[in-house]
Amino acid sequence: xxxxxxxxxxxxxxxxxxxxxxxxxxxxxxxxxxxxxxxxxxxxxxxxxxxxxxxxxxxxxxxxxxxxxxxxxxxxxxxxxxxxxxxxxxxxxxxxxxxxxxxxxxxxxxxxxxxxxxxxxxxxxxxxxxxxxxxxxxxxxxxxxxxxxxxxxxxxxxxxxxxxxxxxxxxxxxxxxxxxxxxxxxxxxxxxxxxxxxxxxxxxxxxxxxxxxxxxxxxxxxxxxxxxxxxxxxxxxxxxxxxxxxxxxxxxxxxxxxxxxxxxxxxxxxxxxxxxxxxxxxxxxxxxxxxxxxxxxxxxxxxxxxxxxxxxxxxxxxxxxxxxxxxxxxxxxxxxxxxxxxxxxxxxxxxxxxxxxxxxxxxxxxxxxxxxxxxxxxxxxxxxxxxxxxxxxxxxxxxxxxxxxxxxxxxxxxxxxxxxxxxxxxxxxxxxxxxxxxxxxxxxxxxxxxxxxxxxxxxxxxxxxxxxxxxxxxxxxxxxxxxxxxxxxxxxxxxxxxxxxxxxxxxxxxxx
Numbered sequence: 147x148x149x150x151x152x153x154x155x156x157x158x159x160x161x162x163x164x165x166x167x168x169x170x171x172x173x174x175x176x177x178x179x180x181x182x183x184x185x186x187x188x189x190x191x192x193x194x195x196x197x198x199x200x201x202x203x204x205x206x207x208x209x210x211x212x213x214x215x216x217x218x219x220x221x222x223x224x225x226x227x228x229x230x231x232x233x234x235x236x237x238x239x240x241x242x243x244x245x246x247x248x249x250x251x252x253x254x255x256x257x258x259x260x261x262x263x264x265x266x267x268x269x270x271x272x273x274x275x276x277x278x279x280x281x282x283x284x285x286x287x288x289x290x291x292x293x294x295x296x297x298x299x300x301x302x303x304x305x306x307x308x309x310x311x312x313x314x315x316x317x318x319x320x321x322x323x324x325x326x327x328x329x330x331x332x333x334x335x336x337x338x339x340x341x342x343x344x345x346x347x348x349x350x351x352x353x354x355x356x357x358x359x360x361x362x363x364x365x366x367x368x369x370x371x372x373x374x375x376x377x378x379x380x381x382x383x384x385x386x387x388x389x390x391x392x393x394x395x396x397x398x399x400x401x402x403x404x405x406x407x408x409x410x411x412x413x414x415x416x417x418x419x420x421x422x423x424x425x426x427x428x429x430x431x432x433x434x435x436x437x438x439x440x441x442x443x444x445x446x447x448x449x450x451x452x453x454x455x456x457x458x459x460x461x462x463x464x465x466x467x468x469x470x471x472x473x474x475x476x477x478x479x480x481x482x483x484x485x486x487x488x489x490x491x492x493x494x495x496x497x498x499x500x501x502x503x504x505x506x507x508x509x510x511x512x513x514x515x516x517x518x519x520x521x522x523x524x525x526x527x528x529x530x531x532x533x534x535x536x537x538x539x540x541x542x543x544x545x546x547x548x549x550x551x552x553x554x555x556x557x558x559x560x561x562x563x564x565x566x567x568x569x570x571x572x573x574x575x576x577x578x579x580x581x582x583x584x585x586x587x588x589x590x591x592x593x594x595x596x597x598x599x600x601x602x603x604x605x606x607x608x609x610x611x612x613x614x615x616x617x618x619x620x621x622x623x624x625x626x627x628x629x630x631x632x633x634x635x636x637x638x639x640x641x642x643x644x645x646x647x648x649x650x651x652x653x654x655x656x657x658x
Contacts, residue, residue: 155239155247159369164307168367173297173314176364179357180249180290182322183257186353187282188418189327190336192550194261195275196557197564198341204268207558211551213276218547221284222540228292229536230387233529236377240370241532242296249290250361256282257354261347283543290361291542295535299516300370303646306461312513313457320508332425332438340433340601341567375653376529390533393526399518400534402636406629407515408541410507413625415549420617423557428487428611428618432565432586432603437490444494456509465514468506470633475503477626483619496619503626517638524645527652556613563604574602 159168192210195201201210228245235241259278263271298311339345385393394400422438430437459468479500486492515538523529563583568574571589578585586603594600606614 157239157369158366162371164302164311168369169311169314172364172367173311174318176360176367177294177315177318178322179360180253180294181319182326183253183353183357184287185322185327186331189422191260192419192554193422194346198343198346199263199271200564202554202558202562202564207555209272211555211558214547214550217276217280217283218544220280221288221543221547224284224288225292225536225539225543228288229532232292232296232532240300240373242293242300243365243368243370245289245293246361246365249286249293250358250365252286253290253357253361254354256286257357258351261350288539291539292532292535294364295538296531297368298512299519299531300372301368302371303375305642308516309457309460309510309513313509315512316509329439329442332442333435337433337435340599341565342599372529385528390530393522394530394534394537397522397525399521399636399638402632403515403518404537404541406632406636407538408545409625409628409632411542411545412549413622415545416553416617416621419550419553420614423614424618426603427606428615429490429493440490440494441497444498456505460506460510464639465506465510466633466636466639469510470630472503472506473626473630473633476500477623479503480619480622480626484615484623487615487619517642520642520646520649521638524649553617557610560609560613561607562610563606565601565603568600568602569598570600574600578602
């Protein structure tokens, strides 16, 4: 890392204040490649495992229920290690940005490995899936996500500029998941690739490679001003890991922000997992190219509006208060959908309300998290960005693993039937009859792909459809209520200006 002092590695941002190019290139465009790849994986990797590799029945349903949980235990450990590494990294480029540079090259390789599972016996498939999954999530994406996540908190002490950067960052995340993944994929891409493994490999290879140049853009157009400020104030006291953890978990604001993130992540993860299945079996038909697009368009319109509305409202009323209002809307919208899960019009209305509520949490959360980090610095006289972000990431990745395992376990327990592929209608009819299944649509009405492969989805039982409906529209009724209660006590903004002034005074006294 010491070699990063060479001019070729220098940030292209020279100003002491946040610049326009920094916002647009470093925070809006730069993260797009990695976030697009992650958004696609969050929605479709489990579909690849269940529908393309047909791993749902493996080990009597235990493999897809247990392996994500075990993998996330590994991921949690690597997040803690990465947090400590970042806090101990000292280079001219900062302590987090250098790891962005490394992740730019790791993401494409590990992303491709996720989908190049060999056509071999079950044991080989299991080993490949587990190794590739952990290479991506526990190694490459952990390095990216930790360093990327710290760019807003380390960018500036200016709360207004920091909030603006948080909005730009989230615009990218929402565009990737709310427009490309939620609109383009179900309408055009998924009907074209179906359950054809070779097409999945080609698509995901392209998306993985795209992450390289864009992540390099994020590296070159970001700047760690707070790291530079702290470094100018002199060497900080090094504190043992356990002491840092004690400081984090005895601070009420950090506990509240972590608790809020935990419950909202549980709800969001289960919702994301259930989206494709809900549109394929409960509200519409398999890869019909319409249902998921409608749900995403109507539900996603508020996210576009929020680009212009949410930050002015947050500045006027406070980040916490507007997020509390958002939690209320999420709960109401989810309840509307849950009561009428098969009625397209009512579901679209509920999704619109629900996504209106999701605006504040989506756009200003990282600015609120940065406020808590400043409070911790005021309280302990120590920046613990890497350690604090490692806990944040552990929550994110652990819940993805645990909730994926829970969701897959519920699907298997309810009797989920994966689609089949066949070379002809007669072949498909023979397989369906032999197993006593019922096709979701008349076989004669199905159109094969350009290469002649026919993908046939099965009718699901009432139990399967209930599980899917609860996952997509039911759970967030309850998680949003809990999040509202936690935010009620998160009053960190109240004393922040005074605490930031005292931090600056300490640094000035140290000779900045």
